[in-house]
Amino acid sequence: MSKKRQQLIDIALQLFYERGINSVGINEILSVSGIAKKTLYNHFTSKEDLVLAALEQRNNNFIIWLDLILKEANTDNEVVNNLFNGLSAWFSNTAVELGDFRGCFFINTSAEFSDPNSKISQYCREHKQQVRYLISQRLSQSNPELIDTICVLKEGAITMAYVNHDLSMPLKCIKIIEKLL
Amino acid sequence: MSKKRQQLIDIALQLFYERGINSVGINEILSVSGIAKKTLYNHFTSKEDLVLAALEQRNNNFIIWLDLILKEANTDNEVVNNLFNGLSAWFSNTAVELGDFRGCFFINTSAEFSDPNSKISQYCREHKQQVRYLISQRLSQSNPELIDTICVLKEGAITMAYVNHDLSMPLKCIKIIEKLL
DNA sequence: CCAAGTATAGACAAACTTGTCTATAACTGT
DNA sequence: ACAGTTATAGACAAGTTTGTCTATACTTGG
Secondary structure, eight states: OOHHHHHHHHHHHHHHHHHOGGGSOHHHHHHHHTOOHHHHHHHOSSHHHHHHHHHHHHHHHHHHHHHHHHHTOOSHHHHHHHHHHHHHHHHTTOOGGGOSOOSOHHHHHHHHOOOTTSHHHHHHHHHHHHHHHHHHHHSOTTOHHHHHHHHHHHHHHHHIIIIIOOTTHHHHHHHHHHHHO | OOHHHHHHHHHHHHHHHHHOGGGOOHHHHHHHHTOOHHHHHHHOSSHHHHHHHHHHHHHHHHHHHHHHHHHTOOSHHHHHHHHHHHHHHHHTTOOGGGOSOOSOHHHHHHHHOOOTTSHHHHHHHHHHHHHHHHHHHHSOTTOHHHHHHHHHHHHHHHHIIIIIOOTTHHHHHHHHHHHHO
């Protein structure tokens, strides 16, 4: 992987996540990175191509973070605790790997691209699948409904943290799941 | 309220919800509605002004729909059932009043406007507050945690319906809450 | 040390954005 | 019926957007 290419992805991801994809132009990414336009179009065929690379980068970062969070959990209870405490840390900008919280990049990106069959929307869906799979792998298989419950509470907590500015949900989600187990 | 003004709001809301605010220009709203540009700028000082009017319109539509859904519910259980069955109908385009489902207009709009202090982001937050208040008014006050649970599950169900294309969540949410009561 | 690949600055094209303005026409209430 | 409001079409300004291209220079492997 070329160094310039990686720089472009990093800065694009940062700006896209911070302000939204449609609010950030190619020219801004170039001026911030100090890279020439021709170089960008040597590495990426279009803005969409760069967006997909940024989504992939974010997906990698997120999966690595999640893996770390869930690594030491040995019981279902620990998985739940680690996951939602992790979300709490993310929301309050304590999770350095994920950058300043501005909601879920994939939810936000889906909101900007209305065609559900576009590569971009499809990638967002695949990311959510990957996260779900990762969590499910850490759970005992004895409770098939638990994974659905965890996922729907997770999406709700992220949305409420971003839109409502309510950061209290992760803790409440832990209590909800405790009652169910 | 002027007729032209209302036409502009209706068509703006339709296009904004369908494709996202940043993907729809003033000129498209004008050509679809057949209204002159000067007329638009007689009624609204800027695009942002029109966006706020569209948000208000959507908020009204949504509140009316929700009120109707919850009207006949007499127990907490009925409130939960009506709400999540209502969401299910929305997701599968059976709720005509809400138009073709493309996620929550307020979540989507928050995703596009990154400044949390902008009027637009603030309005989105207020909408969520209103919805929460309306639901809470229909619940017996004996269970203060129930409202949080309902709201976080509702946001999760909407997000998963839109991003993941998973329409099964409302039913699962009802089952989750049943277990908690 | 030189050839091939990679990067540079930035002009340019063509299309789009929001918003202003002019000059004309069509309603509407008294 | 006429005065005052409201709407019209569309030119225009000033700025943005993505993407192409040219001509020059730097870097690196063999």
